[in-house]
Amino acid sequence: MKAAGSMQGKLGLGVALTAVAGAAHALAEPWQLNMTPGVTQTSREVYDLHMWGLYVCIAIGVVVFGAMIVAMFKFRKSKGAVPATWSHNTVAETIWTIVPILILVALAWPATNIMIKMAYTEQSDMTVKITGYQWKWGYDYLNVGEKPYHVHFISRIDPRSDRTRELRSGQDPWAVKDKDYQGVERNTYLLDVDHPLVLPTDTKIRFVVTGDDVIHAWWVPQLGWKQDAIPGIINDDWTNIHEPGIYRGQCAELCGQDHGFMPIVVKAVPKAEFTKWLDEQEALATKADAPAAPAASPTATPSAP
Amino acid sequence: MTTHATAHHDDHHDDKPHGFLHRWVYSTNHKDIGTLYLIFSFIMVCIGAAFSGVIRTELMKPGLQFVQPYFFNEMTTMHGLVMIFGAIMPSFVGLANWMIPMMIGAPDMALPRMNNWSFWILPFAFCLLLGTLFVPGGAPAGGWTMYPPLSIQGGDSVAMMVFAIHLMGISSIMGSINIIATILNMRAPGMDLLKMPVFVWSWLITAFLLIAVMPVLAGAVTMLLTDRYFGTSFFNAAGGGDPVMYQHIFWFFGHPEVYIMILPAFGIISEIVPTFSRKPLFGYQAMVYALASIAFLSFIVWGHHMFTVGMPLGGELYFMFATMLIAIPTGVKVFNWVSTMWGGSLTFEAPMLWAIAFIVLFTIGGFSGVMLALVPADFQYQDTYFVVAHFHYVLVTGALFAIIGAIYYWWPKWTGRMYNETWAKVHFWWSAVFVNVLFFPQHFLGLAGMPRRIPDYNVAFADWNFVSTIGAYGMYLTPFMFFFILWHSKKHGAPAAARAWEGAHGLEWTVPSPAPFHTFSTPPVIRDEDLAHGDVSH
Numbered sequence A: 001m002k003a004a005g006s007m008q009g010k011l012g013l014g015v016a017l018t019a020v021a022g023a024a025h026a027l028a029e030p031w032q033l034n035m036t037p038g039v040t041q042t043s044r045e046v047y048d049l050h051m052w053g054l055y056v057c058i059a060i061g062v063v064v065f066g067a068m069i070v071a072m073f074k075f076r077k078s079k080g081a082v083p084a085t086w087s088h089n090t091v092a093e094t095i096w097t098i099v100p101i102l103i104l105v106a107l108a109w110p111a112t113n114i115m116i117k118m119a120y121t122e123q124s125d126m127t128v129k130i131t132g133y134q135w136k137w138g139y140d141y142l143n144v145g146e147k148p149y150h151v152h153f154i155s156r157i158d159p160r161s162d163r164t165r166e167l168r169s170g171q172d173p174w175a176v177k178d179k180d181y182q183g184v185e186r187n188t189y190l191l192d193v194d195h196p197l198v199l200p201t202d203t204k205i206r207f208v209v210t211g212d213d214v215i216h217a218w219w220v221p222q223l224g225w226k227q228d229a230i231p232g233i234i235n236d237d238w239t240n241i242h243e244p245g246i247y248r249g250q251c252a253e254l255c256g257q258d259h260g261f262m263p264i265v266v267k268a269v270p271k272a273e274f275t276k277w278l279d280e281q282e283a284l285a286t287k288a289d290a291p292a293a294p295a296a297s298p299t300a301t302p303s304a305p
Numbered sequence B: 001m002t003t004h005a006t007a008h009h010d011d012h013h014d015d016k017p018h019g020f021l022h023r024w025v026y027s028t029n030h031k032d033i034g035t036l037y038l039i040f041s042f043i044m045v046c047i048g049a050a051f052s053g054v055i056r057t058e059l060m061k062p063g064l065q066f067v068q069p070y071f072f073n074e075m076t077t078m079h080g081l082v083m084i085f086g087a088i089m090p091s092f093v094g095l096a097n098w099m100i101p102m103m104i105g106a107p108d109m110a111l112p113r114m115n116n117w118s119f120w121i122l123p124f125a126f127c128l129l130l131g132t133l134f135v136p137g138g139a140p141a142g143g144w145t146m147y148p149p150l151s152i153q154g155g156d157s158v159a160m161m162v163f164a165i166h167l168m169g170i171s172s173i174m175g176s177i178n179i180i181a182t183i184l185n186m187r188a189p190g191m192d193l194l195k196m197p198v199f200v201w202s203w204l205i206t207a208f209l210l211i212a213v214m215p216v217l218a219g220a221v222t223m224l225l226t227d228r229y230f231g232t233s234f235f236n237a238a239g240g241g242d243p244v245m246y247q248h249i250f251w252f253f254g255h256p257e258v259y260i261m262i263l264p265a266f267g268i269i270s271e272i273v274p275t276f277s278r279k280p281l282f283g284y285q286a287m288v289y290a291l292a293s294i295a296f297l298s299f300i301v302w303g304h305h306m307f308t309v310g311m312p313l314g315g316e317l318y319f320m321f322a323t324m325l326i327a328i329p330t331g332v333k334v335f336n337w338v339s340t341m342w343g344g345s346l347t348f349e350a351p352m353l354w355a356i357a358f359i360v361l362f363t364i365g366g367f368s369g370v371m372l373a374l375v376p377a378d379f380q381y382q383d384t385y386f387v388v389a390h391f392h393y394v395l396v397t398g399a400l401f402a403i404i405g406a407i408y409y410w411w412p413k414w415t416g417r418m419y420n421e422t423w424a425k426v427h428f429w430w431s432a433v434f435v436n437v438l439f440f441p442q443h444f445l446g447l448a449g450m451p452r453r454i455p456d457y458n459v460a461f462a463d464w465n466f467v468s469t470i471g472a473y474g475m476y477l478t479p480f481m482f483f484f485i486l487w488h489s490k491k492h493g494a495p496a497a498a499r500a501w502e503g504a505h506g507l508e509w510t511v512p513s514p515a516p517f518h519t520f521s522t523p524p525v526i527r528d529e530d531l532a533h534g535d536v537s538h
Helices: A002-010 A013-021 A041-074 A090-119 A159-164 A271-292 B003-011 B020-025 B030-058 B069-104 B112-134 B157-185 B198-229 B243-260 B263-277 B284-298 B313-325 B327-341 B350-373 B375-381 B385-415 B421-448 B459-476 B478-492
Strands: A126-133 A136-144 A147-155 A177-179 A185-187 A197-200 A205-211 A216-220 A225-229 A235-239 A245-251 A263-269
Touching: A041 A090, A041 A225, A041 B327, A041 B350, A041 B375, A090 B313, A090 B327, A090 B375, A126 A197, A126 A216, A126 A225, A136 A271, A147 A271, A197 A271, A205 A216, A205 A225, A216 A263, A225 A235, A225 B375, A263 A271, B020 B030, B030 B069, B030 B112, B030 B385, B030 B459, B030 B478, B069 B112, B069 B157, B069 B198, B069 B263, B069 B385, B112 B157, B157 B198, B198 B243, B198 B263, B198 B284, B243 B284, B263 B284, B263 B327, B263 B350, B263 B385, B284 B327, B313 B327, B313 B350, B313 B375, B327 B350, B350 B375, B350 B385, B350 B421, B375 B421, B385 B421, B385 B478, B421 B459, B421 B478, B459 B478
Parallel strands: A126 A205, A197 A263
Antiparallel strands: A126 A136, A136 A147, A177 A185, A205 A235, A216 A225, A216 A245, A245 A263
8 A cells, every 4th residue: 555655654653663563463474374363352352252162162172072082992893892782871961961051151151242342333433434336445434523524435456456366467466565554565465455444543433334236245354343235224333443554354245256356455543643634535525525516415425436 | 574575575576667768767766766866966066066176276376367257256156056956955865765765664755756857857957057157148156145136137147047946946845745755654664753764864854944945945036036037126225125135035045954954964974873883873862853953943043144234233142042052952963973982893984984074074064153153253254264164064074975975885785786995995085184175274264364255365365275275176086086986886896785784774774785676565574673773762
């Protein structure tokens, strides 16, 4: 992303150092095995739940597969094992019906708590509308606090990725690089856009998500959730990003031929910087709109491209 | 039961129809129709694998090297439809045709002509479906789930796909009616319901699931058809419809469908494990009740396929809790299989190897299933390769491994010849290694953030995709191995005894190998020690 380089110069050293800690989170690493904890409270809780589920499954696996392995070595006919004739054990059967119920409660309990928190979209500081199109994303900044905004733009895959991804383009996906938030060159093939979604840190941001043509899904793994973008339906979600950075995602619902080529980039910047940026955009948007629509409608719905 | 008397009696009736047309096209014999189903599904497995070959080859390296993205989507869609409706389901019906009459002491299926028809619809259905590859606009490319509005953006393929699914549905419903009628009416005297082999039980329950949900799928795709061609707006928001309603209807079919593809596999494993453990099936009645519980639960958990559509909190909580309940009866089954092995006298012929691999790898698929049930975690997993890994563990190392195990298990009964055990073990170990090389890394890809159904990806995903493709190429050799082993056995295999496996129980092992063209023209006398599971008191 082009803005990343200039962004970095504006950052204080302290912010830069804080962000380095989260640098590894911003993009998947080669040979990566696991989910990353992400950059919000929610995403960390989701990550912890994922790990809890994984550990529980591993523990059950050790017991069940362990018993199988023991049986396979101990009760071999070639070792002269004589088959038993029993086929029933009430105590064992009761135990392995009750214990799984307890395990499931231990999984469902934290999951329920997180769900209740994730569903609470009220008391947000600002609202952004996300619209999925074949094959690009539309972003509308609706309000910050009480103040309405009219900033609207379309976010498409960056031209370099777009050229490289053509069939037999002859261009090298490994060569598509850009500086990340910390100024480190990283591969951004298919994960970069022309206009990123700029968001403030430490702000409860409510998203309203919809689709214009077919169903898409808006997903930035670092935020900890994805949401289907469905024509005729408006879903809402929220996030609160704690670390400034550039977070990348992709459309996650099959939406046609270029489903794989509608990336999402969230650029989280400190609040003051965000307000400055948004006010600049607002000035541009209202200036552009003024002659065309002197009696602008108060709903300020941006037109689709 | 008097084996020799029955065999002698059957000899008089072993008059197979002459000529290819009469023998196979006009066939009303459950064994021949079973064979037709199995051959059909073998061909479909190969076609479905070829489609996956396009997918895995394109995904081997970042960048698009071979196909356009739209054709890639056609391949993912067709791979799903062919494997589910063409490979897994018909092969289970084939096994049902072959084995259910022999296992319950019936001379044939209850409705032999309908049996013929339910098979012969399938080739037409799949000509229609595969024909979409050659029409303008290409094959369906909206995913096997056919979500509107995307799925009705296609060309002529939409109508062909819908009609093909109607035909498959008719075939499945007729097959199910036949299976239910056979099991409920044609059991030999003394073969009480709770003495039936678990495989028969699993199919009885599966058949009811099919009858319940195939019409729902037919309704859903018919609404797609009228939305596409007749201007209705069932799923069109602009006309007052609701795209999410399709997903609810589809998954009301789709989740029972998942169990339609695994319950018969549970039945197969419950036959194979006691045989090679030489010990009665542990907790026979619990196994039957677990099957029934899973079938019941399958109707009330469909929402877990749609956690990201924006259901209300209460709905998501309900579907999460209900889904997690499935782990309990499924756990009972796994524990019972392990307990069947415990204290037995185990040998590891090919069917047992496939069954053990099933238990381990299906359970891994079950683990990822439990993780997927946790809604907040599902918000991350949904529509990623983690899901792809999950359902391939339950469908390939689950359903398909059980089918292969069943074919090795009953092959001596069908053909009267043993297969080459060494080659069968090579086939098994080759598959067991490569299937994990193929699918296990897909868990990592999903967790690292790779969405499913994309033809190209960021270079961070390159390594595991390469590994996965190597695994796929290894798996593509296995149909050839399997075919060679079975062909060699048919030509040169050692003769099989009536009871081909030392520990085998069940009526099918009381008739000669190969099973005569007509079996049980007079009902056998049921003795408890002939029953497959060995103990009916629990």
